[in-house]
Structures are given as C-alpha cells and as structure tokens.
Amino acid sequence: MTVRVQLTDGPLPPITNPSYTEGSGAWIAFDGIVRPTEDGQHIVGLEYEAYRPMAEQQLEIIGHDLHEKHGLISMDIEHSFGFVPNFECSFRLIIESEHRKEGLVAMDEFIDRLKQDVPIWKRVK
Amino acid sequence: MPTYTILLFGPAAVAMDMDRVVIESPDSCSVNQLKTLMSQNFSVLDAHLQAGRLAVNQSFVTGETIISAGDEIALITMVSGG
Numbered sequence: 001m002t003v004r005v006q007l008t009d010g011p012l013p014p015i016t017n018p019s020y021t022e023g024s025g026a027w028i029a030f031d032g033i034v035r036p037t038e039d040g041q042h043i044v045g046l047e048y049e050a051y052r053p054m055a056e057q058q059l060e061i062i063g064h065d066l067h068e069k070h071g072l073i074s075m076d077i078e079h080s081f082g083f084v085p086n087f088e089c090s091f092r093l094i095i096e097s098e099h100r101k102e103g104l105v106a107m108d109e110f111i112d113r114l115k116q117d118v119p120i121w122k123r124v125k
Numbered sequence: 126m127p128t129y130t131i132l133l134f135g136p137a138a139v140a141m142d143m144d145r146v147v148i149e150s151p152d153s154c155s156v157n158q159l160k161t162l163m164s165q166n167f168s169v170l171d172a173h174l175q176a177g178r179l180a181v182n183q184s185f186v187t188g189e190t191i192i193s194a195g196d197e198i199a200l201i202t203m204v205s206g207g
C-alpha cells in the first residue's frame with residue numbers, strides 16, 4: 001500500500017517515464033491545468049497559497065482513506081504552490097489499481113475531497 | 126489573560142492584509158467561542174468565519190474543542206485547490 005504526497009514550487013513537469021507496479025491493471029493519471037480565462041477575463045496564471053503542513057497531512061489522510069476504501073495499489077499526489085502560468089499543470093493524481101473501475105471512482109472522489117478539505121487557495125494573476 | 130494567534134490564508138489574509146491575528150480571551154475557550162471573539166474584534170472576517178472552519182494543530186476539529194495555550198490555530202476559509 002503506497003500513498004505519496006508532494007507539494008512543489010511552481011508548475012508540475014510532464015510525466016516522462018511512467019512506471020507500473022506489478023499486479024496493476026490500470027494506471028490512471030489526472031492533470032489539472034490552469035485555464036487562460038477566469039470569469040471570461042484573460043489571466044496569465046494562478047498563484048497558489050498553501051498552509052503547507054496541513055495541506056500535506058490532509059492529502060495523506062484523503063489518500064489513505066480512498067486507498068483503503070477502494071483497495072488501490074498506489075496513489076501519487078502532487079500539488080503546486082506559488083505561481084503556475086496558463087496551460088501548465090498545477091495538480092496531478094496518479095492511481096494504480098487492479099481494475100479500472102475502482103481507480104476511476106477513487107480519482108473522482110479524491111478531487112471532490114481536495115476541493116473541500118485541503119487548505120490550498122488560488123488567486124488570479 | 127490567555128492570547129491566541131490565528132493564522133490567516135487566502136481571502137481572509139487578503140481581507141485583513143495580514144497573515145495572522147491575535148485575540149485575547151478572559152478564560153480558556155472553545156473553538157466556537159474563539160470564532161465569536163474573532164468576529165467581534167475583526168468584523169471584516171465575518172463572512173470568512175461563517176463559511177470557514179478553524180483548524181487546531183493542523184487538523185479540523187469540532188466547535189466544542191477547547192483550545193490550549195501553544196496550540197497552532199488557523200482559519201481555513203473556502204479552499205480552492207486543484
């Protein structure tokens with residue numbers, strides 16, 4: 001059972017070499033990308049502020065909850081803090097599971113909980 | 126008289142133009158009592174207090190939780206990660 005959490009200063013680099021765990025039948029990645037507009041106005045990017053120790057702790061709690069609930073193989077969770085320009089990745093979740101179904105459900109549940117319980121705020125730039 | 130420092134982030138920090146506020150309380154108090162004191166002292170935080178939660182030592186707690194000296198307290202307003 002593996003849950004990894006990381007907060008990174010600035011945009012997250014693209015995935016280059018995915019590695020698969022033995023026994024996994026699904027490897028699912030979600031990238032959250034900064035959109036170029038907010039409420040119809042053009043923006044240059046988003047500034048993310050995190051209450052870092054609590055944000056890491058909350059991401060781990062949610063990760064472990066869903067890992068156990070859905071019997072996942074692994075979760076890799078990464079979120080940016082600081083400035084992230086348009087078209088760059090600010091959040092990434094990679095889930096490995098034996099079958100796709102539980103991985104996809106866990107992905108959706110994780111993002112819902114992230115948007116409720118993880119102390120990270122964004123501000124338009 | 127106990128004093129409590131409450132960390133501010135995001136919209137609450139912008140509203141106050143500072144990253145923390147200090148509240149003095151006549152006695153030890155609960156999370157709900159501290160929220161009331163904050164509202165009385167900093168009305169600009171009212172909306173954030175109503176929509177937000179207080180975290181104590183980096184965990185969400187109930188309103189009845191008693192705050193101890195030295196606890197790390199933070200106002201967690203509506204978050205917007207992702």
